[in-house]
Amino acid sequence: MIEADAGKRANEGFNQLLEELRPDLLRFAYWLARDRAVAEDVVQETLIRAWRAQAALKDRAAAKSWLFTIARREHARLYERKRLPTVELDELVVAESTELAQQPDGDWHDLRRAILGLTEEYREPLVLQVLGGFTTQEIASQLGLTQQAVLTRLFRARNQLRDVYLASGDIATE
Numbered sequence: 001m002i003e004a005d006a007g008k009r010a011n012e013g014f015n016q017l018l019e020e021l022r023p024d025l026l027r028f029a030y031w032l033a034r035d036r037a038v039a040e041d042v043v044q045e046t047l048i049r050a051w052r053a054q055a056a057l058k059d060r061a062a063a064k065s066w067l068f069t070i071a072r073r074e075h076a077r078l079y080e081r082k083r084l085p086t087v088e089l090d091e092l093v094v095a096e097s098t099e100l101a102q103q104p105d106g107d108w109h110d111l112r113r114a115i116l117g118l119t120e121e122y123r124e125p126l127v128l129q130v131l132g133g134f135t136t137q138e139i140a141s142q143l144g145l146t147q148q149a150v151l152t153r154l155f156r157a158r159n160q161l162r163d164v165y166l167a168s169g170d171i172a173t174e
Contacts, residue, residue, distance in 0.1 A: 010165055013053070014054050016068075017060060017063055017147065018047055018050065018051070021063060021064055021067055022043065022047070024064065024073055024132065025043050025046060025047075025067050025068065026039060026040070026043050027131050027132075028071055028105060028127075028128075028131055028132050029042040029043050029046070029070055029071050029075065031095065031127055031131050032071070032072065032137045032147050033075060033078075038078070041078075042074045042075050042078070043071065044069055045074045046067060046070045046071040046074050049074070050066070050067055051068050062135075064132075064138075065134065065138050065141065065142055066130055068134075068142065069130070069142055083139055108167075111161075114161050114164045114165070115127070115161065117164070118157055118160055118161070121153060121155075122157035122160065124131050124143065125139050125143065125154055125157065126153075126154060126157040126158070128142065128143075136150045136151055136154070142158045
């Protein structure tokens with residue numbers, strides 16, 4: 001009876017932890033997927049996997065990093081399992097589709113496009129730091145790198161973004 005109560009309290013604590021981290025997880029999944037519905041599916045699958053494997057989490061302080069790793073892997077699984085639907089551009093032109101005329105949201109779109117233009121080795125640490133709020137040590141642990149390698153990648157990512165904006169004339173030089 002006492003063990004059942006302890007297990008129930010542990011489950012409630014784990015549920016609370018998952019709910020606290022869910023918004024960060026959703027932001028990260030949205031960044032990966034670029035689609036709200038897909039991001040919500042990734043988060044749902046992540047939480048299910050985390051629930052099933054909760055005994056594997058030895059340190060609650062590592063929960064955020066652990067969940068982000070699960071989410072990243074879940075997102076990758078989506079693209080391993082299925083092919084994304086494609087649309088023929090010629091069909092859109094012939095149909096005079098309004099999709100061709102839609103303009104993305106200005107500055108945010110430009111920044112997002114610039115970040116997506118980075119190679120994955122630079123983009124991933126930057127996204128983990130900026131959106132995930134992870135320290136360089138946590139990023140190093142997640143990506144299997146040294147902390148110095150993460151710092152180098154972050155530095156290079158920021159320089160590449162700055163160069164993109166300088167080239168476009170969107171920011172002034174000092």
